[in-house]
Amino acid sequence: SAVISQKPSRDICQRGTSLTIQCQVDSQVTMMFWYRQQPGQSLTLIATANQGSEATYESGFVIDKFPISRPNLTFSTLTVSNMSPEDSSIYLCSVAGTGRNEQYFGPGTRLTVT
Amino acid sequence: ELKVEQNPLFLSMQEGKNYTIYCNYSTTSDRLYWYRQDPGKSLESLFVLLSNGAVKQEGRLMASLDTKARLSTLHITAAVHDLSATYFCAVPRIQGAQKLVFGQGTRLTINP
Numbered sequence: 001s002a003v004i005s006q007k008p009s010r011d012i013c014q015r016g017t018s019l020t021i022q023c024q025v026d027s028q029v030t031m032m033f034w035y036r037q038q039p040g041q042s043l044t045l046i047a048t049a050n051q052g053s054e055a056t057y058e059s060g061f062v063i064d065k066f067p068i069s070r071p072n073l074t075f076s077t078l079t080v081s082n083m084s085p086e087d088s089s090i091y092l093c094s095v096a097g098t099g100r101n102e103q104y105f106g107p108g109t110r111l112t113v114t
Numbered sequence: 115e116l117k118v119e120q121n122p123l124f125l126s127m128q129e130g131k132n133y134t135i136y137c138n139y140s141t142t143s144d145r146l147y148w149y150r151q152d153p154g155k156s157l158e159s160l161f162v163l164l165s166n167g168a169v170k171q172e173g174r175l176m177a178s179l180d181t182k183a184r185l186s187t188l189h190i191t192a193a194v195h196d197l198s199a200t201y202f203c204a205v206p207r208i209q210g211a212q213k214l215v216f217g218q219g220t221r222l223t224i225n226p
Protein backbone atom coordinates (compact mmCIF):
# COMPACT_ATOMS: atom_id res chain seq x y z
CA SER A 1 0.00 0.00 0.00
CA ALA A 2 1.03 3.61 -0.51
CA VAL A 3 1.66 5.96 2.40
CA ILE A 4 0.50 9.48 1.66
CA SER A 5 1.17 12.60 3.69
CA GLN A 6 -0.34 16.03 3.26
CA LYS A 7 0.66 19.44 4.54
CA PRO A 8 -0.83 21.37 6.15
CA SER A 9 -3.31 19.16 7.95
CA ARG A 10 -5.57 22.13 8.53
CA ASP A 11 -5.56 25.88 8.07
CA ILE A 12 -7.75 28.89 8.58
CA CYS A 13 -7.34 31.47 5.85
CA GLN A 14 -8.76 34.85 5.05
CA ARG A 15 -10.91 35.56 2.05
CA GLY A 16 -8.92 36.56 -1.02
CA THR A 17 -5.72 34.77 -0.06
CA SER A 18 -4.26 31.55 -1.49
CA LEU A 19 -3.13 28.31 0.12
CA THR A 20 -0.85 25.66 -1.32
CA ILE A 21 -1.39 22.08 -0.16
CA GLN A 22 1.38 19.53 -0.52
CA CYS A 23 1.00 15.81 -1.12
CA GLN A 24 3.92 13.42 -0.70
CA VAL A 25 3.81 9.68 -1.50
CA ASP A 26 6.32 7.12 -0.29
CA SER A 27 6.63 5.47 -3.72
CA GLN A 28 6.56 6.55 -7.33
CA VAL A 29 3.08 6.69 -8.82
CA THR A 30 1.92 7.52 -12.29
CA MET A 31 -1.19 9.46 -11.45
CA MET A 32 -2.15 11.54 -8.47
CA PHE A 33 -5.63 12.92 -7.92
CA TRP A 34 -7.04 15.80 -5.95
CA TYR A 35 -10.52 15.57 -4.44
CA ARG A 36 -12.64 18.03 -2.53
CA GLN A 37 -15.08 17.16 0.23
CA GLN A 38 -17.35 20.01 1.20
CA PRO A 39 -18.82 19.95 4.71
CA GLY A 40 -21.18 17.03 5.14
CA GLN A 41 -20.85 16.08 1.49
CA SER A 42 -19.30 13.36 -0.60
CA LEU A 43 -16.03 13.58 -2.51
CA THR A 44 -15.68 15.29 -5.87
CA LEU A 45 -12.68 14.95 -8.16
CA ILE A 46 -10.98 18.26 -8.87
CA ALA A 47 -8.19 17.20 -11.20
CA THR A 48 -5.60 14.64 -12.13
CA ALA A 49 -1.99 15.67 -11.58
CA ASN A 50 0.15 14.35 -14.43
CA GLN A 51 3.91 14.24 -14.18
CA GLY A 52 5.53 16.09 -17.06
CA SER A 53 2.33 17.61 -18.39
CA GLU A 54 -0.47 19.90 -17.33
CA ALA A 55 -3.10 18.73 -14.92
CA THR A 56 -6.42 17.54 -16.25
CA TYR A 57 -9.37 19.33 -14.66
CA GLU A 58 -12.89 18.06 -14.15
CA SER A 59 -15.98 19.97 -15.13
CA GLY A 60 -16.53 22.91 -12.83
CA PHE A 61 -12.88 23.29 -11.83
CA VAL A 62 -10.38 25.57 -13.58
CA ILE A 63 -6.64 25.98 -13.51
CA ASP A 64 -6.76 29.64 -12.47
CA LYS A 65 -8.61 28.71 -9.30
CA PHE A 66 -6.85 25.41 -8.55
CA PRO A 67 -3.36 25.41 -10.08
CA ILE A 68 -1.58 22.11 -9.67
CA SER A 69 2.07 21.15 -9.89
CA ARG A 70 3.58 17.69 -10.29
CA PRO A 71 7.35 18.05 -10.38
CA ASN A 72 8.09 14.35 -9.90
CA LEU A 73 6.46 10.95 -9.38
CA THR A 74 6.12 11.26 -5.60
CA PHE A 75 4.96 14.83 -5.05
CA SER A 76 2.19 17.21 -6.04
CA THR A 77 0.76 20.50 -4.88
CA LEU A 78 -2.71 21.98 -5.15
CA THR A 79 -3.21 25.71 -4.69
CA VAL A 80 -6.58 27.12 -3.77
CA SER A 81 -6.48 30.67 -5.12
CA ASN A 82 -8.39 33.80 -4.21
CA MET A 83 -10.28 31.91 -1.56
CA SER A 84 -13.85 32.50 -0.52
CA PRO A 85 -15.86 30.86 2.28
CA GLU A 86 -17.31 28.46 -0.32
CA ASP A 87 -13.82 26.94 -0.63
CA SER A 88 -14.00 25.70 2.96
CA SER A 89 -13.60 21.96 2.51
CA ILE A 90 -11.37 19.01 3.08
CA TYR A 91 -8.93 18.56 0.22
CA LEU A 92 -7.63 15.04 -0.29
CA CYS A 93 -4.81 13.69 -2.36
CA SER A 94 -5.24 10.20 -3.80
CA VAL A 95 -3.06 7.75 -5.68
CA ALA A 96 -3.59 4.42 -7.33
CA GLY A 97 -1.69 1.42 -6.06
CA THR A 98 0.82 -0.55 -8.10
CA GLY A 99 -2.02 -2.71 -9.31
CA ARG A 100 -4.65 -0.42 -10.75
CA ASN A 101 -7.32 -1.77 -8.45
CA GLU A 102 -6.21 -0.09 -5.25
CA GLN A 103 -6.85 3.57 -4.60
CA TYR A 104 -5.46 5.26 -1.50
CA PHE A 105 -6.23 8.58 0.11
CA GLY A 106 -4.10 10.97 2.08
CA PRO A 107 -5.13 12.27 5.50
CA GLY A 108 -6.66 15.40 3.98
CA THR A 109 -6.25 19.13 4.52
CA ARG A 110 -9.09 20.81 6.32
CA LEU A 111 -9.43 24.36 5.03
CA THR A 112 -11.60 27.02 6.62
CA VAL A 113 -11.96 30.36 4.86
CA THR A 114 -13.21 33.29 6.91
CA GLU B 115 -22.85 10.65 -16.96
CA LEU B 116 -22.16 8.14 -14.24
CA LYS B 117 -24.32 8.45 -11.14
CA VAL B 118 -23.68 6.58 -7.93
CA GLU B 119 -26.47 6.48 -5.39
CA GLN B 120 -26.45 5.06 -1.90
CA ASN B 121 -29.29 4.31 0.41
CA PRO B 122 -30.04 4.90 3.07
CA LEU B 123 -28.14 8.14 3.61
CA PHE B 124 -28.60 7.97 7.35
CA LEU B 125 -28.92 4.86 9.43
CA SER B 126 -29.29 4.56 13.16
CA MET B 127 -29.31 1.08 14.56
CA GLN B 128 -28.82 -0.83 17.74
CA GLU B 129 -25.88 -2.97 18.58
CA GLY B 130 -26.37 -6.59 17.67
CA LYS B 131 -28.64 -5.92 14.71
CA ASN B 132 -28.00 -6.62 11.05
CA TYR B 133 -28.43 -4.16 8.25
CA THR B 134 -27.52 -3.52 4.61
CA ILE B 135 -26.34 -0.44 2.76
CA TYR B 136 -27.07 -0.33 -0.97
CA CYS B 137 -25.04 1.26 -3.73
CA ASN B 138 -26.49 1.61 -7.23
CA TYR B 139 -24.55 2.95 -10.20
CA SER B 140 -25.81 3.94 -13.60
CA THR B 141 -23.22 2.68 -16.11
CA THR B 142 -21.14 -0.44 -16.59
CA SER B 143 -18.11 -0.69 -14.35
CA ASP B 144 -15.37 -3.23 -13.86
CA ARG B 145 -14.94 -2.57 -10.15
CA LEU B 146 -16.41 -0.94 -7.10
CA TYR B 147 -14.84 0.40 -3.94
CA TRP B 148 -16.11 0.71 -0.40
CA TYR B 149 -14.53 3.18 2.00
CA ARG B 150 -15.05 4.11 5.61
CA GLN B 151 -14.63 7.63 6.94
CA ASP B 152 -14.58 8.53 10.62
CA PRO B 153 -15.42 12.12 11.62
CA GLY B 154 -12.56 14.46 10.77
CA LYS B 155 -10.55 11.65 9.21
CA SER B 156 -9.60 10.54 5.73
CA LEU B 157 -10.92 7.54 3.86
CA GLU B 158 -10.01 4.01 4.83
CA SER B 159 -10.23 1.42 2.09
CA LEU B 160 -12.52 -1.46 3.03
CA PHE B 161 -13.11 -3.50 -0.11
CA VAL B 162 -12.43 -3.55 -3.82
CA LEU B 163 -14.89 -5.70 -5.74
CA LEU B 164 -13.64 -6.74 -9.14
CA SER B 165 -16.12 -9.05 -10.76
CA ASN B 166 -19.73 -10.03 -10.93
CA GLY B 167 -20.69 -12.08 -7.94
CA ALA B 168 -17.63 -10.99 -5.95
CA VAL B 169 -18.08 -11.23 -2.22
CA LYS B 170 -15.57 -10.02 0.34
CA GLN B 171 -15.77 -10.16 4.11
CA GLU B 172 -13.81 -8.51 6.86
CA GLY B 173 -15.02 -9.00 10.39
CA ARG B 174 -18.65 -7.91 10.64
CA LEU B 175 -18.69 -6.34 7.19
CA MET B 176 -19.44 -8.17 3.97
CA ALA B 177 -19.60 -6.58 0.54
CA SER B 178 -20.98 -8.02 -2.67
CA LEU B 179 -21.24 -6.93 -6.28
CA ASP B 180 -23.84 -7.65 -8.94
CA THR B 181 -22.57 -6.02 -12.13
CA LYS B 182 -25.67 -6.97 -14.10
CA ALA B 183 -27.93 -5.16 -11.67
CA ARG B 184 -25.26 -2.45 -11.16
CA LEU B 185 -25.68 -2.93 -7.45
CA SER B 186 -23.36 -3.45 -4.53
CA THR B 187 -24.32 -4.14 -0.96
CA LEU B 188 -22.45 -3.66 2.29
CA HIS B 189 -23.91 -5.90 4.96
CA ILE B 190 -23.29 -5.35 8.63
CA THR B 191 -23.70 -8.31 10.92
CA ALA B 192 -24.31 -7.97 14.65
CA ALA B 193 -23.32 -4.31 14.63
CA VAL B 194 -21.04 -2.89 17.30
CA HIS B 195 -20.51 0.74 18.26
CA ASP B 196 -17.04 0.83 16.68
CA LEU B 197 -18.61 0.50 13.25
CA SER B 198 -20.22 3.94 13.55
CA ALA B 199 -18.84 5.96 10.62
CA THR B 200 -19.76 7.20 7.18
CA TYR B 201 -19.49 4.60 4.43
CA PHE B 202 -18.91 5.52 0.80
CA CYS B 203 -19.05 3.46 -2.33
CA ALA B 204 -17.19 4.62 -5.43
CA VAL B 205 -17.02 3.56 -9.06
CA PRO B 206 -14.50 4.48 -11.78
CA ARG B 207 -15.91 7.10 -14.11
CA ILE B 208 -14.73 5.14 -17.10
CA GLN B 209 -14.22 1.41 -17.13
CA GLY B 210 -10.55 0.68 -16.61
CA ALA B 211 -9.74 4.20 -15.44
CA GLN B 212 -8.87 5.43 -11.98
CA LYS B 213 -10.98 8.55 -11.54
CA LEU B 214 -13.67 7.73 -9.01
CA VAL B 215 -17.26 8.90 -8.69
CA PHE B 216 -18.50 8.61 -5.13
CA GLY B 217 -21.91 7.94 -3.71
CA GLN B 218 -23.38 10.41 -1.26
CA GLY B 219 -22.24 8.39 1.72
CA THR B 220 -24.24 6.57 4.41
CA ARG B 221 -23.85 7.93 7.90
CA LEU B 222 -24.15 4.97 10.22
CA THR B 223 -24.73 5.40 13.93
CA ILE B 224 -24.78 2.34 16.13
CA ASN B 225 -26.27 2.82 19.55
CA PRO B 226 -25.36 0.70 22.55
